[in-house]
Amino acid sequence: MENKDRPQVVMVPWLAMGHLIPFLELSKCLALKGFQISFISTPKNIDKLPKIPPNISSLINLVKIPLPQVDNLPVYAESTFDLPSEKVHYLTKAFDGLQVPMASYLENSLPNWIIYDSAAYWLPPIANKLGIPCAYFCLVNAATIAWNGPPSVLMGITENPRKTLEDILGVPPWVPFPSKVVYRLHEILRLMKNYNQDNNVEDVSPGYRAGSSPQGADVVFIRSCTEFESDWLQLIEENILQKPVVPVGLLPPSSVRSDDDNDNGETWREISEWLDKQKKESVVYVSIGTEATPTEEEVVELALGLELSQLPFFWVIRNPKCLTGDDSFKLPDGFEDRISFSGRGYICKGWAPQVRILAHPSVGGFLTHCGWNSIIEALSLGQALIMLPFLGEQGLNARMLEERKVGMEIPRDERDGSFTRDSVAKSLRMVIVDEDGETFRAKAREMRGIFGDKHLHDQYIDKFVQYLKDYKPKET
Numbered sequence: 001m002e003n004k005d006r007p008q009v010v011m012v013p014w015l016a017m018g019h020l021i022p023f024l025e026l027s028k029c030l031a032l033k034g035f036q037i038s039f040i041s042t043p044k045n046i047d048k049l050p051k052i053p054p055n056i057s058s059l060i061n062l063v064k065i066p067l068p069q070v071d072n073l074p075v076y077a078e079s080t081f082d083l084p085s086e087k088v089h090y091l092t093k094a095f096d097g098l099q100v101p102m103a104s105y106l107e108n109s110l111p112n113w114i115i116y117d118s119a120a121y122w123l124p125p126i127a128n129k130l131g132i133p134c135a136y137f138c139l140v141n142a143a144t145i146a147w148n149g150p151p152s153v154l155m156g157i158t159e160n161p162r163k164t165l166e167d168i169l170g171v172p173p174w175v176p177f178p179s180k181v182v183y184r185l186h187e188i189l190r191l192m193k194n195y196n197q198d199n200n201v202e203d204v205s206p207g208y209r210a211g212s213s214p215q216g217a218d219v220v221f222i223r224s225c226t227e228f229e230s231d232w233l234q235l236i237e238e239n240i241l242q243k244p245v246v247p248v249g250l251l252p253p254s255s256v257r258s259d260d261d262n263d264n265g266e267t268w269r270e271i272s273e274w275l276d277k278q279k280k281e282s283v284v285y286v287s288i289g290t291e292a293t294p295t296e297e298e299v300v301e302l303a304l305g306l307e308l309s310q311l312p313f314f315w316v317i318r319n320p321k322c323l324t325g326d327d328s329f330k331l332p333d334g335f336e337d338r339i340s341f342s343g344r345g346y347i348c349k350g351w352a353p354q355v356r357i358l359a360h361p362s363v364g365g366f367l368t369h370c371g372w373n374s375i376i377e378a379l380s381l382g383q384a385l386i387m388l389p390f391l392g393e394q395g396l397n398a399r400m401l402e403e404r405k406v407g408m409e410i411p412r413d414e415r416d417g418s419f420t421r422d423s424v425a426k427s428l429r430m431v432i433v434d435e436d437g438e439t440f441r442a443k444a445r446e447m448r449g450i451f452g453d454k455h456l457h458d459q460y461i462d463k464f465v466q467y468l469k470d471y472k473p474k475e476t
């Protein structure tokens with residue numbers, strides 16, 4: 001078939017590694033099913049993407065649209081990875097500036113579908129005008145969407161029944177079954193601080209953006225599955241979003257992603273040499289994702305807790321150079337020397353081949369911030385979790401997973417969120433080596449049956465593809 005005769009899909013991910021990667025994974029799935037994809041992002045983000053396998057590379061057209069400049073956004077910053085979290089709203093403002101070039105791209109290409117991300121609340125009206133069906137691809141789980149609540153409430157169209165801090169800390173009134181998926185006080189206080197900051201810079205409130213993205217879509221595709229959260233999926237489809245919600249499955253990664261070989265395998269060779277020397281299931285892999293910016297105190301407690309645990313560790317630290325004027329990844333004095341002298345730790349500053357490390361037989365647990373990508377990757381490999389959520393919906397994910405007993409949260413002070421090196425060390429030992437922690441390890445291995453079931457998730461992709469092909473646009 002000629003490429004121009006294939007069904008065309010335009011993908012519009014948000015400017016964040018944790019979004020670009022799953023959008024690209026979904027693009028690859030569609031290309032393998034015969035679709036022609038236009039994957040739109042800014043030049044630097046496109047350049048950073050994992051390599052596309054040669055058998056489908058001609059079916060994924062990487063489209064670079066330059067990011068408009070806005071005040072206070074450093075010129076080099078094109079994704080959340082390049083910024084401390086308190087500056088992300090400038091990136092959101094710049095992203096909104098893509099509306100005009102995006103509209104003209106769509107007018108010229110007239111694809112069969114547009115699949116967009118949470119930040120692009122302005123895309124559905126453009127798609128409607130052009131008569132192109134559009135889908136919101138939701139990269140968080142259904143429990144999070146349910147916690148956020150109905151779009152009309154988020155957008156300020158109908159009254160918000162959650163008025164007090166107590167209301168916000170409790171189970172939302174629209175959740176009809178018992179739930180432990182709630183935020184802690186320190187998480188809510190941090191979210192409110194960010195919300196107010198964002199409100200001052202962006203043209204619309206973060207709530208309006210979060211509500212109108214699913215509201216404007218013809219269908220919501222979600223990276224989830226009924227085997228994991230059927231109650232929540234049903235709740236969001238029937239009561240919260242009140243439109244078709246189609247799970248695309250968990251998109252579990254293959255253990256060797258093509259990005260691992262961007263330097264001809266040099267990085268991996270060095271890392272695997274170190275991992276190969278460690279005992280089976282003894283190493284803790286530590287990463288708090290691509291967005292969280294811990295305070296200096298948090299970094300110190302984390303570092304000293306790792307040391308205190310006596311466990312070997314692999315710690316990937318987001319490149320501190322990205323964080324302008326910010327020294328929050330300053331490690332405690334002498335820490336790096338002690339670690340390299342004893343050979344007990346591997347500190348990787350920048351980007352690590354996460355999936356490949358998690359799949360190594362020496363790794364016995366994952367200290368994680370609970371980003372949805374990381375959770376899926378870890379549980380698809382049966383790794384137990386030591387959870388330290390920082391921002392966004394990560395706290396909700398941690399509650400959900402603690403309930404499933406696939407790991408434990410590092411205890412934090414309820415009000416200020418502080419944690420100690422002792423609690424880091426204790427939690428690590430509990431999940432990775434203590435006899436009492438065997439439940440966590442066993443439950444995490446069991447969860448692999450859902451998260452790592454390739455056949456199950458291939459079936460989800462088949463149904464998703466069928467949905468795209470069978471869709472009949474509504475009469476206007």
Ligand SMILES: O=c1ccn([C@@H]2O[C@H](COP(=O)(O)OP(=O)(O)O[C@H]3O[C@H](CO)[C@@H](O)[C@H](O)[C@H]3O)[C@@H](O)[C@H]2O)c(=O)[nH]1
Pocket residue numbers: 016017018019021139140287288289290291292316350351352353354355370371372373374375377391392393394
């Ligand atoms: O050195 C690194 C760092 C990250 N990754 C990959 O980058 C992704 C990171 O995604 P995630 O674990 O979800 O973390 P964040 O990028 O910090 O996640 C943002 O996006 C997620 C999906 O929307 C949300 O769940 C989080 O709360 C939000 O912070 C994963 O695929 C990792 O494997 C690497 O391969 N190497």
